[in-house]
Amino acid sequence: MTKLSQNNAPLFEALKKYVDENVYAFHVPGHKHGKGLEEFTEYVGKAIMNIDVNSMEDLDNLANPIGVIKDAHELAAQAFDADYAYFLINGTTSGIQAMIMAATEPGDKIIMPRNAHKSAFSALILAGVVPVYIYPEINEELDIALGIKAEQVKDAIITNPDAKAVLMLNPTYYGITSELKEIIELAHSYNMAVLCDEAHGSHFYFHPNMPPGGIKLGADISAMSIHKTGGSLTQSSLLISKGNRVEPLIIKSILNLTQSTSASYVLMASLDAARKQLATKGKEMLDKVIYLSKHAREEINKIKGIRAITQDDIKEPFLFDPTKLVINISRTGMTGYEIMRLLRTEYHVQLEMADLSNIMAIISLGDDIEAIDYLVKSLNELLQEKEGTNEIITGSIVRPEVIVAPRDAYYGRNRSVPLDMAAGEISAEMIMAYPPGIPMVCPGEKITKDLIDRVKMLKEQHCQLQGTEDPNIDHIKVLGHMYKV
Ligand SMILES: Cc1ncc(COP(=O)(O)O)c(C=O)c1O
Secondary structure (H helix, E strand, C coil): CCCCCCCCCHHHHHHHHHHHCCCCCCCCCCCCCCCCCHHHHHHHCHHHHHCCCCCEHHHECCCCCCCHHHHHHHHHHHHCCCCEEEEECCHHHHHHHHHHHHHCCCCCEEEEECCCCHHHHHHHHHHCCEEEEECCCEECCCCEECCCCHHHHHHHHHHCCCCCEEEEECCCCCCECCCHHHHHHHHHHCCCEEEEECCCCHHHHHCCCCCCCCHHHCCCEEEECHHHHCCCCCCCEEEEECCCCCCHHHHHHHHHHHCCCCCCHHHHHHHHHHHHHHHHHHHHHHHHHHHHHHHHHHHHCCCCCCEECCHHHHCCCCCECCCEEEEECCCCCCCHHHHHHHHHHHHCCCCCEECCCEEEEECCCCCCHHHHHHHHHHHHHHHHHCCCCCCCCCCCCCCCCECCCHHHHHHCCEEEEEHHHCCCCEECCCEEECCCCEEEECCCEECCHHHHHHHHHHHHCCCCEECCCCCCCCEEEEECHHHCC
16 A cells, blocks of 8 residues: 555545535534534534534545545554554444454454453453453552463463454553563464454554554554544544454444444544644654653652552563553552542542552643643642551452353343342442443352452442442342352
8 A cells, every 4th residue: 555644634634624615504413513502612612513514425424434534544554554444433442342243253252351441341242252361460569450471361272272362451551561462473373363452552653662552563453542642532542453364344344333323523533633643743742741751750759658650560571651650559548549539629630540559640642741740749748738547458450250151141130139138149230440440340250248348348438330230339230049159
């Protein structure tokens, strides 16, 4: 394929041309360039309402791209060294579901880490695929799951040579990679496809000092949240693929099963513009992000009792994304949830995530030194003023026993029981803290007293839990009596 100029943004340009033409809109959306939604338009600005349009000949159609969306896809594919790229307007969640469905058939097995995101577990339910879990090693001191080693994948492959695919996180929510290159070579030698959840990894492709992107290492397909670290708007993501191990036409067809037929042009234009920016200025912008992250770490590590995690803590073969400012607070006597809440209520600082032992700030393309210094100052003041009394509580990773395949459990006959009485039952639902969205229990897994205690303790900490039909997580759906173990 001829090399395209990454300075172009064909979809974004076509939208600007549409606006310049002052078209009389007799198409949906019915707000007609914002005129039908005045208060909102006044607040968000006319320009965004002008480009909130629907598919038409000059603007192409995401379901069957043959014009400017196709051109934008080709540019995105080249920017990421892939063969194909597809815009996702329902986040990486839809990409993970699509790639699992594309690489497997109902009843197939997939090898995947148990600390995957809920979207991978929902894909198992939708696709009827059976997981073979790999459990990451835990750094007990930091209370963080590390990456996956090639030898762990090898063991899983040897005991499950019939598995069709291997799903890997590149990186985890906490910014930690796995032994991906070796895992890809290994999986391919057994004719298994390698799917990458790169929800947090789109920037890896644009800086030599970042861990490498999965497709560059030979993975077959990757779903990435450009909206998280690549600069585009929330919910806009990208699916990229290389080679034919996962058939590109099947990927397109599956995306058409689940994606909206009214794809947002605002989201897609932001993807086109973010791709252009990453490809043309990404290295330079990420130089600054890396500098800011380093500065933040150095300053935070001067504060008594807390520690910003670095590559030295994570240790090779796992690599650590420096833009994830993960700060271990386990010696402060407070939980991460408490610190996160205080930073918000008393200092107007909103972090990305907290768990019992850590807080996390994302440093990204839009940050500057003032913001970083304010974060450090706020944290410093907060920790001088407040004294925690908690003992160190750790162990955020649980390892429930899998009894029934997720889809069978999800669709099986179930009943709702008080969480307190659910020990020994098999769950028909997930429970997770969000963020990070890693289920503590999944459909088909045995509920233990430890799990119940943990959920209760997290609730006391005002951790945002979700996954059950009951919004308060006081009840959980479990499989019928016949399954009690
Ligand atoms: C590891 C991981 N994978 C997938 C997703 C889903 O991404 P999205 O929110 O773009 O649907 C997330 C979101 O937080 C995530 O953390």
